[in-house]
Amino acid sequence: AARADGPAASADALADVWQAWLARRRALIVLDDVPDEASVRGLLPRSGACSVLVTARGQLPGLAPVHRIALPALADGEALELLGKLIGAGRLRTDPAAALRIVRACGGLPLAVEVSGMRLAVLRHLPLAEYADRLDDPAGALDELVAGDVSVRRRIASGWQDLADGDRRVLARLAELVDDGGFTLDRAAAALDCGERAAVRAVESLIDAGAVTSPAGEVTAHAALYEVPRLLGLFARDREGV
Incomplete structure (x- = not known):
């Protein structure tokens, strides 16, 4: 009989060991920032009492059956609460209108609000209104939106690289809208x-990738109002000009 060896056989053997471990246990497995279906499919339990929580930028439409929860952008109140924890509630109250402008300019993106707070916590002299203008x-x-080694641009760039070339071109054009x-x-x-038909496919491909948002309820494609998150749109327009 032919001997199965090499990387493929080793991977299959490890997968069998993993599945055997899962089948004997009751556990919650957390897989964070999954790039695509192929990287996670073999880790999902085939049997047993284990559950898996997967986080990803995109929808991972090739995984089934799964229960998907789309996390919306932070509401104004939630974003202000996060900003206040970082810069202090007292400073937030000095100019609530400017604080609201800051979190809205961040598009409700938690990382952007957090970086804004970290930056303002260091720049104690900087008026909130001036930072909002920036x-x-x-x-x-x-x-x-940079605080030390934490950069919103770098985080967005990582997601940009995960997109297919065609999706990047489409996103750059849609960002102008x-x-x-x-x-x-x-x-x-x-x-x-x-x-x-081509427009529907292009937009829905970006929805799958998490780069375009669509209405939460059912609505026909013609009636839907689609959106590109503000900071992603700014990045996409910058890349189009490179």
């Missing part, structure tokens, strides 16, 4: 210079 400027917002809010399918088709 974040409101599309040309400089991402440059402001978000200055006045969301965009409709008709506007997407015009921006991409393509027909309705």
Whole structure:
């Protein structure tokens, strides 16, 4: 009989050991920041009482059966609470309007709000209104969202690299539509210079990747209002100009 060896056989053997371990136990397995279905599929239990919690930027549509929970952007109140924990509630109260501008300029992205708070906690002299003005400027917002070795731009760049080349080009064009809010399918088709069917496929591919948000409830494609998160849109437009 032929002998099975090499990396593939070793991987299969490890997978069998892992599945045997899971089958004998009751455990919660957390797999964080999963890039794609292939990297996690073999880790999911085939039997037994184990549960798995997977976090990912995209929807991982190739995994089934799973229960998906889409985490929305932070609401204004939640974002302000996070900012206040970092800079102090007293400072937050000195200019609540500017604080609200800051968290809205962050698009409700938890990392961006956190970095804003960390930066302001060090720059105690900086008025909240001045920092809000900096974040409101599309040309400089991402440059402001850096605190030590934590960079929002670098985090977004990592997700950008995970996108397919075609998705990057589409996202850069759609990002031009978000200055006045969301965009409709008709506007997407015009921006991409393509027909309705191609526009639907392009937009839905970005929804799968987590780069475009869609309405939570059921709605026809024509009636839907799609959105590109503000900071991702700024990054995409920068990349298009490179």
